[in-house]
Amino acid sequence: MPERFLGIDTSNYRTSAAVYDAESGAWQNEGGLLTVPEGAIGLRQSDALFQHTVRLHEKIEALPQGEVRAIGVSTRPRAVEGSYMPCFLAGESVARSAAHLLSVPLFAVSHQQGHIAAAALSAGRLELLDGTFLAWHLSGGTSELLLVQAGADGLPDCICIGGTTDLAAGQLIDRAGALLGLPFPSGAALDRLALEAGPEKGYRPKVADCRFSLSGMQNQVENKFKSAEPAQMARFALETVANAVLKATEQAKQQYDCPILCAGGVMASEVIRARMRAAFGDAVSFAEPVLSGDNAVGVAVLAARLYERNKQ
Numbered sequence: 001m002p003e004r005f006l007g008i009d010t011s012n013y014r015t016s017a018a019v020y021d022a023e024s025g026a027w028q029n030e031g032g033l034l035t036v037p038e039g040a041i042g043l044r045q046s047d048a049l050f051q052h053t054v055r056l057h058e059k060i061e062a063l064p065q066g067e068v069r070a071i072g073v074s075t076r077p078r079a080v081e082g083s084y085m086p087c088f089l090a091g092e093s094v095a096r097s098a099a100h101l102l103s104v105p106l107f108a109v110s111h112q113q114g115h116i117a118a119a120a121l122s123a124g125r126l127e128l129l130d131g132t133f134l135a136w137h138l139s140g141g142t143s144e145l146l147l148v149q150a151g152a153d154g155l156p157d158c159i160c161i162g163g164t165t166d167l168a169a170g171q172l173i174d175r176a177g178a179l180l181g182l183p184f185p186s187g188a189a190l191d192r193l194a195l196e197a198g199p200e201k202g203y204r205p206k207v208a209d210c211r212f213s214l215s216g217m218q219n220q221v222e223n224k225f226k227s228a229e230p231a232q233m234a235r236f237a238l239e240t241v242a243n244a245v246l247k248a249t250e251q252a253k254q255q256y257d258c259p260i261l262c263a264g265g266v267m268a269s270e271v272i273r274a275r276m277r278a279a280f281g282d283a284v285s286f287a288e289p290v291l292s293g294d295n296a297v298g299v300a301v302l303a304a305r306l307y308e309r310n311k312q
Helices: 045-061 088-102 111-122 126-130 170-177 185-194 213-227 231-255 270-283 297-311
Strands: 004-010 014-021 028-033 070-074 106-110 132-138 143-150 158-164 259-261 285-286
Touching: 004 045, 004 088, 004 111, 004 158, 004 297, 014 045, 014 111, 014 285, 014 297, 028 045, 028 297, 045 088, 070 088, 088 106, 106 111, 111 126, 111 132, 111 143, 111 158, 111 185, 111 285, 111 297, 126 143, 126 231, 132 231, 143 231, 158 231, 170 185, 170 213, 170 231, 185 270, 213 231, 213 285, 231 270, 259 270
Parallel strands: 004 070, 070 106, 132 259, 259 285
Antiparallel strands: 004 014, 014 028, 132 143, 143 158
């Protein structure tokens, strides 16, 4: 029987299903963004849950047929008490039903843990999951700097040591995108536009103990919109986020001398990646852009690791 594992992730903005081969490391992800009304900067949970319910079977049917050893599913945003979003119920329901009918183990993980595993796989650094490292989870709803260690349960144990105290980086980027008339979510389009602009310092927020506020940055971005060309405004927004992320990372590195892994859709930005590479060199690793956003590949990777652990 092949060492194949199914992963399912129904997050706030993307429906995804994936298969991962633990022997070869090969994977296939079938995912797609949820439909957001033009001009809107988000979805109600009821709308997200409905779209997942309609689309999830299409993603699974697009995967190659064959037996799987186990199924993994994201059931909540983060592995902390009180972390909950109804949109994850769509994936959990399908995963539990499939695991029962196939008589295979089911492993529940968090969306954040899946992000980290996907980034480690994509960067060719799965060994990080067995040690200690710093990780950025920078996305539409989360902007956290994490100290990650191998947990007693076999999953990444993530302790938030920094990040935003209010507005998420993805929210700032999406609001900048809305000002420019870009589609939601705006990260990819804003990054492409920013690369057309010349050098831009961006706004430098105050960062203390690895934490910073992004709500004040929004005012700076809105003021820039009044005087700058669209490409320059886009560059200003991304450089502003990069300034905060770099400073927080520098402060964390003073306490924890360990590798850095970057995950989440915002970390697909070439502007932010270039700044991180220049500052931290070989100490920082990134997911490929295709695995930076919401996806089920990391969930499948974690299912494979938990399956192997439970065999021992």
